[in-house]
Amino acid sequence: MNHCDTAVVGAGIVGLAVARELLIRAPGSTVVVLEQAEAIATGQTGANSGVVHAGVYYEPGSLKARLCVEGARDLYAYCDEKGIEARRIGKMIVATDEREIPRLDELERRARANGVPELHRIDAAELREIEPHARGISALHSPTTGIVDFAAVARAYAADVEAAGGTVLLGCRVSGVAPASSGGLQLVHSGGTVDAQRAIFCCGHQSDRMAVMQGADPDPRIVPFRGKYLRIKPEREPLVRGLIYPVPDPALPFLGVHLTRHPHGGVLLGPTALLEPHARSLAWPGTWRVMRRFWRSGSKEIAHAVARRSLVAAARRFVPELRIADVMDGWHGVRAQAVGRDGTLYDDFAFAETDVTLHVRNAPSPAATSSLAIARHIADRFEKLPG
Numbered sequence: 001m002n003h004c005d006t007a008v009v010g011a012g013i014v015g016l017a018v019a020r021e022l023l024i025r026a027p028g029s030t031v032v033v034l035e036q037a038e039a040i041a042t043g044q045t046g047a048n049s050g051v052v053h054a055g056v057y058y059e060p061g062s063l064k065a066r067l068c069v070e071g072a073r074d075l076y077a078y079c080d081e082k083g084i085e086a087r088r089i090g091k092m093i094v095a096t097d098e099r100e101i102p103r104l105d106e107l108e109r110r111a112r113a114n115g116v117p118e119l120h121r122i123d124a125a126e127l128r129e130i131e132p133h134a135r136g137i138s139a140l141h142s143p144t145t146g147i148v149d150f151a152a153v154a155r156a157y158a159a160d161v162e163a164a165g166g167t168v169l170l171g172c173r174v175s176g177v178a179p180a181s182s183g184g185l186q187l188v189h190s191g192g193t194v195d196a197q198r199a200i201f202c203c204g205h206q207s208d209r210m211a212v213m214q215g216a217d218p219d220p221r222i223v224p225f226r227g228k229y230l231r232i233k234p235e236r237e238p239l240v241r242g243l244i245y246p247v248p249d250p251a252l253p254f255l256g257v258h259l260t261r262h263p264h265g266g267v268l269l270g271p272t273a274l275l276e277p278h279a280r281s282l283a284w285p286g287t288w289r290v291m292r293r294f295w296r297s298g299s300k301e302i303a304h305a306v307a308r309r310s311l312v313a314a315a316r317r318f319v320p321e322l323r324i325a326d327v328m329d330g331w332h333g334v335r336a337q338a339v340g341r342d343g344t345l346y347d348d349f350a351f352a353e354t355d356v357t358l359h360v361r362n363a364p365s366p367a368a369t370s371s372l373a374i375a376r377h378i379a380d381r382f383e384k385l386p387g
Contacts, residue, residue, distance in 0.1 A: 004030040004167075006382075007187055007196035009174050009210065011035030013150055013368050014360060015047040015202035016157035016168075023164035025379060031166040032196070033158075034189055036173035037269035041154035043204050045368060047333030049229075049271075050263040051243065052076070052086060052146040053366040056093065056219070057255070060113035063349045064366065067377060069115050070368030072144070078372060079148060081155050089261055091145035091243040094136035096320040100247040101138060103341065107247065108140055118143045133239045133321050143193060145243060149263045150368045157371075167174075177199030177213050177357075185356055198356045200382060205336045211216035211359040216352045220338040223281045223290075225254075230311060236326040239319055240267045248379035249297070257314035268330055269315050269322075276334065289343025311335060349374065356387035361368075 005026075008019045011033050019033050037043070052072055068310045107211035111119050113177045120141045122130075132311070158168050169191065176188035176319035184197040201210045208222045232239065245258040254273045262268050283286050308324055316322050338346035338361060350362035358381055367374060 002193065003195045004032040005197050006031050007194055007199040008033045008202065009041040009187070010202035010204060011037070011154075011158065011168055011170070011198065012043050012202060013041060013154040013371045014363055014374055015200075016040065016154050016161060017200045017371040018200055018378050019161045019166055019168075020157050020164070021372075021375035021379045022382075023161060023166050024129040027164065031161065032194055033161065033168045034168065034172045034174055034187065034194065035080045035168065035170050036190070038063065038171050040158050040168065040170070041151040044333065044336065045154050046151040048150060048365070048368060049260045049268060050147045050150060051091075051260060051369075052088075052148050053369045054091070054111075054119075054142045054145045055114045055366075056091075056107055056111040056119070056140065056142055056145075057248065058110065058114060059347075060110055062347075063377070064347070064370070065110070065114040065326065067349070067370040067373040068366045069079060071366070071367060071373035074372040075148070075153070075369060078156075079153065079339060081087060084148065084152050085263070086146055086148040087263070088144050088146040089242040090130070091142045091245060092131055092134060093140040093142075093245045093247060094127065094134060095138045095247050096136045096317050098137070103247045104138060104140060111140065111142070111386070116144075131241055133319055134244055135320055136318055147243075147261060147263045153368075153371070154336060174210070177210075182263060198382070198385065198387060199358075200378060201357065201359045203360070205216055205334070207336065207359060207361055207363075208338070211352050211361060214354055214357055215316065216354070216359060219286075220344070220346055220350070221281075221284045221286065221341075222336045223284065223287055223339040224276045224278065224336050225335045226274045226276050227335055228274070228332040229268040229270035230327040231310060231330035232269060232322075233326055233328055234266070236322075237267045239321060239326070244318055246314075256352070257311060259315055259319060269310060269327055271333075272311070273335075281327070284339065284341070286339040286341045286343045290339060290345060293343055335364060336362075337364060351378075351381065353381070354387075355385060358382050358385065
Protein backbone atom coordinates (compact mmCIF):
# COMPACT_ATOMS: atom_id res chain seq x y z
CA MET A 1 0.00 0.00 0.00
CA ASN A 2 1.48 3.36 -1.07
CA HIS A 3 -1.26 5.77 0.07
CA CYS A 4 -3.28 5.99 3.27
CA ASP A 5 -5.18 8.40 5.45
CA THR A 6 -3.05 7.69 8.53
CA ALA A 7 0.27 5.95 9.04
CA VAL A 8 1.15 4.60 12.48
CA VAL A 9 4.87 3.93 12.96
CA GLY A 10 5.52 1.14 15.45
CA ALA A 11 3.72 -2.18 15.97
CA GLY A 12 4.19 -2.42 19.69
CA ILE A 13 1.14 -2.59 21.91
CA VAL A 14 0.60 1.20 21.93
CA GLY A 15 0.93 1.63 18.16
CA LEU A 16 -1.46 -1.23 17.45
CA ALA A 17 -3.97 0.02 20.04
CA VAL A 18 -3.85 3.46 18.38
CA ALA A 19 -4.42 2.02 14.90
CA ARG A 20 -7.33 -0.01 16.25
CA GLU A 21 -8.87 3.07 17.90
CA LEU A 22 -8.57 5.13 14.70
CA LEU A 23 -10.43 2.48 12.73
CA ILE A 24 -13.15 2.25 15.39
CA ARG A 25 -13.66 6.00 15.13
CA ALA A 26 -13.47 6.20 11.34
CA PRO A 27 -14.62 2.94 9.75
CA GLY A 28 -13.54 2.73 6.14
CA SER A 29 -10.53 4.98 6.58
CA THR A 30 -7.15 3.64 5.48
CA VAL A 31 -4.66 3.04 8.27
CA VAL A 32 -1.22 1.52 7.72
CA VAL A 33 1.06 0.38 10.56
CA LEU A 34 4.79 0.30 9.73
CA GLU A 35 7.06 -1.88 11.86
CA GLN A 36 10.80 -2.31 11.40
CA ALA A 37 10.91 -5.82 12.91
CA GLU A 38 9.74 -8.96 11.18
CA ALA A 39 7.11 -9.58 13.85
CA ILE A 40 4.90 -7.45 16.07
CA ALA A 41 5.55 -6.79 19.76
CA THR A 42 9.27 -7.62 19.59
CA GLY A 43 10.42 -4.60 21.64
CA GLN A 44 9.32 -3.53 25.11
CA THR A 45 5.88 -5.11 24.61
CA GLY A 46 7.32 -8.60 24.30
CA ALA A 47 10.05 -8.19 26.92
CA ASN A 48 8.37 -7.14 30.14
CA SER A 49 7.16 -8.79 33.31
CA GLY A 50 3.55 -8.97 32.11
CA VAL A 51 2.12 -7.08 35.09
CA VAL A 52 -1.29 -5.42 34.74
CA HIS A 53 -0.83 -2.44 37.04
CA ALA A 54 -3.71 -1.05 39.09
CA GLY A 55 -2.56 2.60 39.38
CA VAL A 56 -1.06 2.66 42.87
CA TYR A 57 2.15 4.59 42.27
CA TYR A 58 1.27 7.55 40.10
CA GLU A 59 0.85 11.19 41.05
CA PRO A 60 -2.90 11.99 41.23
CA GLY A 61 -3.95 14.06 38.25
CA SER A 62 -1.18 12.74 36.02
CA LEU A 63 -1.90 11.01 32.74
CA LYS A 64 -0.39 7.84 34.14
CA ALA A 65 -2.79 7.84 37.06
CA ARG A 66 -5.91 8.35 34.98
CA LEU A 67 -5.00 6.19 32.01
CA CYS A 68 -3.69 3.30 34.10
CA VAL A 69 -6.90 2.90 36.11
CA GLU A 70 -9.06 3.25 32.98
CA GLY A 71 -6.73 1.07 30.94
CA ALA A 72 -6.58 -1.80 33.43
CA ARG A 73 -10.36 -1.94 33.59
CA ASP A 74 -10.67 -1.94 29.80
CA LEU A 75 -7.81 -4.40 29.31
CA TYR A 76 -9.42 -6.99 31.59
CA ALA A 77 -12.71 -6.59 29.72
CA TYR A 78 -10.94 -6.92 26.36
CA CYS A 79 -9.10 -10.06 27.45
CA ASP A 80 -12.36 -11.59 28.66
CA GLU A 81 -13.93 -10.83 25.27
CA LYS A 82 -11.01 -12.30 23.30
CA GLY A 83 -10.37 -15.32 25.51
CA ILE A 84 -6.89 -14.12 26.58
CA GLU A 85 -5.99 -15.26 30.07
CA ALA A 86 -5.51 -12.28 32.40
CA ARG A 87 -5.11 -13.40 36.01
CA ARG A 88 -5.81 -11.06 38.93
CA ILE A 89 -3.23 -12.57 41.27
CA GLY A 90 -2.76 -9.51 43.48
CA LYS A 91 0.20 -7.39 44.53
CA MET A 92 1.78 -6.72 47.91
CA ILE A 93 3.84 -3.56 48.46
CA VAL A 94 5.73 -4.37 51.64
CA ALA A 95 7.29 -2.03 54.20
CA THR A 96 9.97 -3.86 56.18
CA ASP A 97 10.87 -1.13 58.70
CA GLU A 98 9.44 2.03 60.22
CA ARG A 99 11.44 4.32 57.91
CA GLU A 100 9.35 3.10 54.97
CA ILE A 101 5.96 3.80 56.57
CA PRO A 102 5.70 7.46 55.45
CA ARG A 103 6.37 6.39 51.85
CA LEU A 104 3.80 3.61 52.16
CA ASP A 105 1.32 6.17 53.52
CA GLU A 106 1.97 8.34 50.47
CA LEU A 107 1.40 5.40 48.12
CA GLU A 108 -1.89 4.67 49.85
CA ARG A 109 -2.93 8.30 49.49
CA ARG A 110 -2.11 8.27 45.79
CA ALA A 111 -3.86 4.98 45.18
CA ARG A 112 -7.07 6.10 46.86
CA ALA A 113 -6.99 9.44 45.03
CA ASN A 114 -6.54 7.56 41.76
CA GLY A 115 -9.51 5.28 42.42
CA VAL A 116 -7.56 2.02 42.58
CA PRO A 117 -10.22 -0.65 43.24
CA GLU A 118 -10.28 -2.93 46.29
CA LEU A 119 -7.06 -1.55 47.84
CA HIS A 120 -6.36 -2.61 51.45
CA ARG A 121 -3.80 -1.57 54.07
CA ILE A 122 -2.84 -4.69 56.01
CA ASP A 123 -0.65 -5.57 58.99
CA ALA A 124 2.08 -8.19 59.37
CA ALA A 125 -0.33 -11.01 60.29
CA GLU A 126 -2.60 -10.33 57.31
CA LEU A 127 0.43 -10.19 55.04
CA ARG A 128 1.44 -13.69 56.13
CA GLU A 129 -2.06 -15.01 55.51
CA ILE A 130 -1.95 -13.89 51.87
CA GLU A 131 1.79 -14.38 51.24
CA PRO A 132 2.94 -16.91 53.86
CA HIS A 133 6.66 -16.49 53.09
CA ALA A 134 6.66 -12.68 53.02
CA ARG A 135 7.66 -10.58 56.02
CA GLY A 136 7.03 -6.92 56.77
CA ILE A 137 5.50 -4.61 59.33
CA SER A 138 2.78 -3.25 56.99
CA ALA A 139 1.73 -3.58 53.36
CA LEU A 140 -0.60 -2.36 50.68
CA HIS A 141 -2.60 -5.15 49.03
CA SER A 142 -3.93 -4.55 45.52
CA PRO A 143 -6.05 -7.62 44.63
CA THR A 144 -6.83 -6.37 41.11
CA THR A 145 -3.19 -6.19 40.01
CA GLY A 146 -2.63 -9.09 37.63
CA ILE A 147 -0.57 -10.65 34.86
CA VAL A 148 -1.17 -11.14 31.15
CA ASP A 149 0.82 -11.97 28.01
CA PHE A 150 1.04 -8.49 26.48
CA ALA A 151 2.44 -9.86 23.22
CA ALA A 152 -0.74 -11.93 22.87
CA VAL A 153 -2.80 -8.79 23.52
CA ALA A 154 -0.81 -6.93 20.85
CA ARG A 155 -1.43 -9.75 18.36
CA ALA A 156 -5.15 -9.49 19.12
CA TYR A 157 -5.04 -5.73 18.48
CA ALA A 158 -3.28 -6.40 15.15
CA ALA A 159 -6.00 -8.86 14.20
CA ASP A 160 -8.62 -6.21 15.03
CA VAL A 161 -6.77 -3.69 12.83
CA GLU A 162 -6.69 -6.05 9.87
CA ALA A 163 -10.31 -7.14 10.38
CA ALA A 164 -11.32 -3.47 10.21
CA GLY A 165 -9.48 -3.01 6.91
CA GLY A 166 -6.16 -1.71 8.23
CA THR A 167 -2.77 -2.97 7.12
CA VAL A 168 0.22 -4.01 9.23
CA LEU A 169 3.51 -3.97 7.27
CA LEU A 170 6.46 -5.75 8.88
CA GLY A 171 10.14 -5.35 8.01
CA CYS A 172 9.53 -1.69 7.12
CA ARG A 173 12.03 0.48 8.97
CA VAL A 174 11.18 4.17 8.55
CA SER A 175 14.32 6.12 7.64
CA GLY A 176 12.91 9.40 6.39
CA VAL A 177 9.88 11.67 6.55
CA ALA A 178 9.25 14.50 4.09
CA PRO A 179 6.34 16.51 2.69
CA ALA A 180 4.47 14.55 0.01
CA SER A 181 3.79 16.09 -3.40
CA SER A 182 0.09 15.32 -2.97
CA GLY A 183 -0.06 16.92 0.48
CA GLY A 184 0.52 15.31 3.86
CA LEU A 185 3.82 13.51 4.20
CA GLN A 186 5.83 10.71 2.69
CA LEU A 187 7.42 8.07 4.86
CA VAL A 188 10.47 6.38 3.37
CA HIS A 189 10.97 2.85 4.67
CA SER A 190 13.07 -0.19 3.86
CA GLY A 191 10.32 -1.60 1.63
CA GLY A 192 9.54 1.59 -0.30
CA THR A 193 7.41 4.62 0.54
CA VAL A 194 3.98 5.40 1.97
CA ASP A 195 2.19 8.71 1.40
CA ALA A 196 -0.06 9.57 4.33
CA GLN A 197 -2.26 12.53 5.11
CA ARG A 198 -1.12 12.33 8.73
CA ALA A 199 0.98 10.08 10.94
CA ILE A 200 1.37 8.94 14.54
CA PHE A 201 4.76 7.76 15.79
CA CYS A 202 4.81 5.17 18.59
CA CYS A 203 8.45 4.19 18.26
CA GLY A 204 9.72 3.34 21.73
CA HIS A 205 13.51 3.51 21.65
CA GLN A 206 13.44 5.47 18.38
CA SER A 207 10.82 8.00 19.48
CA ASP A 208 13.20 10.93 19.98
CA ARG A 209 14.96 10.36 16.64
CA MET A 210 11.68 10.25 14.75
CA ALA A 211 10.46 13.42 16.43
CA VAL A 212 13.68 15.29 15.66
CA MET A 213 13.40 14.12 12.05
CA GLN A 214 10.13 16.09 12.00
CA GLY A 215 11.74 19.19 13.47
CA ALA A 216 10.78 18.62 17.11
CA ASP A 217 12.97 19.63 20.03
CA PRO A 218 15.63 16.97 20.79
CA ASP A 219 14.76 17.37 24.47
CA PRO A 220 13.96 14.84 25.91
CA ARG A 221 16.22 12.10 24.60
CA ILE A 222 15.58 8.38 25.02
CA VAL A 223 18.24 6.83 27.25
CA PRO A 224 17.94 3.03 27.48
CA PHE A 225 18.07 1.25 30.82
CA ARG A 226 18.73 -2.48 30.86
CA GLY A 227 16.57 -4.60 33.14
CA LYS A 228 17.89 -8.06 34.02
CA TYR A 229 15.81 -10.72 35.79
CA LEU A 230 16.70 -13.89 37.63
CA ARG A 231 14.28 -16.79 37.79
CA ILE A 232 13.34 -18.75 40.89
CA LYS A 233 13.87 -22.49 40.51
CA PRO A 234 10.61 -24.43 40.05
CA GLU A 235 10.83 -26.24 43.38
CA ARG A 236 11.05 -22.90 45.20
CA GLU A 237 8.27 -21.08 43.35
CA PRO A 238 5.83 -21.66 46.28
CA LEU A 239 7.74 -18.90 48.09
CA VAL A 240 5.63 -16.44 46.06
CA ARG A 241 1.91 -16.66 45.44
CA GLY A 242 1.35 -13.42 43.57
CA LEU A 243 3.43 -10.24 43.19
CA ILE A 244 5.63 -8.92 46.02
CA TYR A 245 7.17 -5.44 45.70
CA PRO A 246 9.21 -3.16 47.96
CA VAL A 247 8.24 0.40 48.81
CA PRO A 248 9.89 2.32 45.95
CA ASP A 249 12.17 5.32 46.04
CA PRO A 250 9.89 8.25 45.08
CA ALA A 251 12.79 10.07 43.37
CA LEU A 252 13.18 7.33 40.74
CA PRO A 253 10.75 6.10 38.04
CA PHE A 254 11.64 2.48 38.87
CA LEU A 255 9.93 0.19 41.35
CA GLY A 256 12.91 -1.62 42.86
CA VAL A 257 13.73 -5.34 42.99
CA HIS A 258 10.54 -7.37 43.21
CA LEU A 259 9.16 -10.89 42.81
CA THR A 260 6.57 -11.51 40.12
CA ARG A 261 4.76 -14.51 38.75
CA HIS A 262 5.06 -14.41 34.96
CA PRO A 263 2.18 -15.12 32.56
CA HIS A 264 4.30 -17.77 30.81
CA GLY A 265 4.92 -19.51 34.12
CA GLY A 266 7.57 -19.25 36.80
CA VAL A 267 8.59 -16.49 39.19
CA LEU A 268 10.95 -13.65 38.25
CA LEU A 269 13.28 -11.76 40.59
CA GLY A 270 14.45 -8.33 39.51
CA PRO A 271 14.90 -6.24 37.57
CA THR A 272 18.09 -4.29 37.56
CA ALA A 273 17.87 -0.75 36.16
CA LEU A 274 21.29 -0.19 34.66
CA LEU A 275 21.95 2.63 32.24
CA GLU A 276 23.28 1.23 28.94
CA PRO A 277 26.45 3.16 28.00
CA HIS A 278 25.66 3.87 24.34
CA ALA A 279 27.60 6.67 22.65
CA ARG A 280 24.40 8.55 21.86
CA SER A 281 23.30 8.42 25.50
CA LEU A 282 26.70 9.51 26.78
CA ALA A 283 26.67 12.47 24.38
CA TRP A 284 23.49 13.78 26.04
CA PRO A 285 24.10 16.26 28.91
CA GLY A 286 21.12 14.94 30.83
CA THR A 287 22.67 11.48 31.09
CA TRP A 288 25.66 12.84 33.02
CA ARG A 289 23.38 14.89 35.26
CA VAL A 290 21.36 11.75 36.07
CA MET A 291 24.55 9.84 36.89
CA ARG A 292 25.81 12.62 39.17
CA ARG A 293 22.47 12.94 40.93
CA PHE A 294 21.82 9.21 41.42
CA TRP A 295 25.33 7.79 41.75
CA ARG A 296 24.45 5.92 44.94
CA SER A 297 21.48 4.24 43.25
CA GLY A 298 23.65 3.58 40.22
CA SER A 299 26.25 1.85 42.37
CA LYS A 300 23.56 -0.45 43.77
CA GLU A 301 22.33 -1.25 40.28
CA ILE A 302 25.84 -2.14 39.13
CA ALA A 303 26.12 -4.50 42.10
CA HIS A 304 22.74 -6.05 41.25
CA ALA A 305 23.79 -6.49 37.63
CA VAL A 306 27.14 -8.20 38.30
CA ALA A 307 26.33 -10.27 41.41
CA ARG A 308 23.37 -12.57 42.05
CA ARG A 309 24.07 -12.21 45.76
CA SER A 310 23.22 -8.50 45.67
CA LEU A 311 19.98 -8.99 43.73
CA VAL A 312 18.86 -11.85 45.98
CA ALA A 313 19.73 -9.85 49.11
CA ALA A 314 17.43 -7.04 47.97
CA ALA A 315 14.53 -9.50 47.68
CA ARG A 316 15.35 -11.26 50.96
CA ARG A 317 14.34 -8.10 52.80
CA PHE A 318 10.71 -9.13 52.31
CA VAL A 319 11.08 -12.88 51.53
CA PRO A 320 13.82 -13.92 54.00
CA GLU A 321 13.73 -17.64 53.10
CA LEU A 322 15.08 -16.90 49.63
CA ARG A 323 18.66 -18.11 49.02
CA ILE A 324 21.18 -17.73 46.19
CA ALA A 325 20.78 -21.47 45.49
CA ASP A 326 17.07 -20.83 44.79
CA VAL A 327 17.66 -18.75 41.63
CA MET A 328 18.94 -19.23 38.09
CA ASP A 329 19.46 -17.00 35.08
CA GLY A 330 16.34 -15.35 33.68
CA TRP A 331 16.03 -12.88 30.82
CA HIS A 332 16.43 -9.18 30.20
CA GLY A 333 14.71 -6.28 28.52
CA VAL A 334 15.52 -2.65 27.80
CA ARG A 335 13.37 0.25 28.97
CA ALA A 336 13.16 3.41 26.86
CA GLN A 337 13.47 6.18 29.45
CA ALA A 338 13.06 9.82 28.40
CA VAL A 339 15.71 12.04 30.01
CA GLY A 340 15.66 15.83 29.83
CA ARG A 341 18.70 17.93 29.01
CA ASP A 342 18.63 19.11 32.64
CA GLY A 343 18.72 15.53 33.93
CA THR A 344 14.99 15.16 34.54
CA LEU A 345 13.80 11.56 34.42
CA TYR A 346 10.42 11.86 32.71
CA ASP A 347 7.87 9.93 34.73
CA ASP A 348 4.63 10.70 32.90
CA PHE A 349 3.55 10.02 29.32
CA ALA A 350 4.79 12.76 26.99
CA PHE A 351 3.90 13.80 23.43
CA ALA A 352 5.00 16.21 20.70
CA GLU A 353 2.96 17.44 17.75
CA THR A 354 3.22 19.13 14.37
CA ASP A 355 0.40 20.10 12.02
CA VAL A 356 0.11 16.56 10.65
CA THR A 357 2.00 14.32 13.09
CA LEU A 358 1.82 13.22 16.70
CA HIS A 359 4.86 11.70 18.42
CA VAL A 360 4.71 9.60 21.58
CA ARG A 361 7.91 10.85 23.26
CA ASN A 362 7.67 8.85 26.51
CA ALA A 363 5.51 5.80 27.16
CA PRO A 364 7.07 3.76 29.99
CA SER A 365 5.23 1.39 32.29
CA PRO A 366 2.24 1.26 32.69
CA ALA A 367 1.89 1.87 28.93
CA ALA A 368 1.00 -1.76 28.17
CA THR A 369 -1.62 -1.84 30.95
CA SER A 370 -2.98 1.51 29.75
CA SER A 371 -2.83 0.79 26.01
CA LEU A 372 -6.55 1.06 25.24
CA ALA A 373 -6.90 4.23 27.31
CA ILE A 374 -3.70 5.74 25.86
CA ALA A 375 -5.05 5.01 22.38
CA ARG A 376 -8.19 7.03 23.12
CA HIS A 377 -6.11 9.88 24.51
CA ILE A 378 -3.83 9.90 21.47
CA ALA A 379 -6.76 9.73 19.08
CA ASP A 380 -8.41 12.70 20.85
CA ARG A 381 -5.22 14.75 20.46
CA PHE A 382 -4.75 13.59 16.88
CA GLU A 383 -8.24 14.71 15.90
CA LYS A 384 -7.35 18.26 17.03
CA LEU A 385 -4.26 18.60 14.84
CA PRO A 386 -4.70 21.51 12.40
CA GLY A 387 -3.45 19.63 9.34
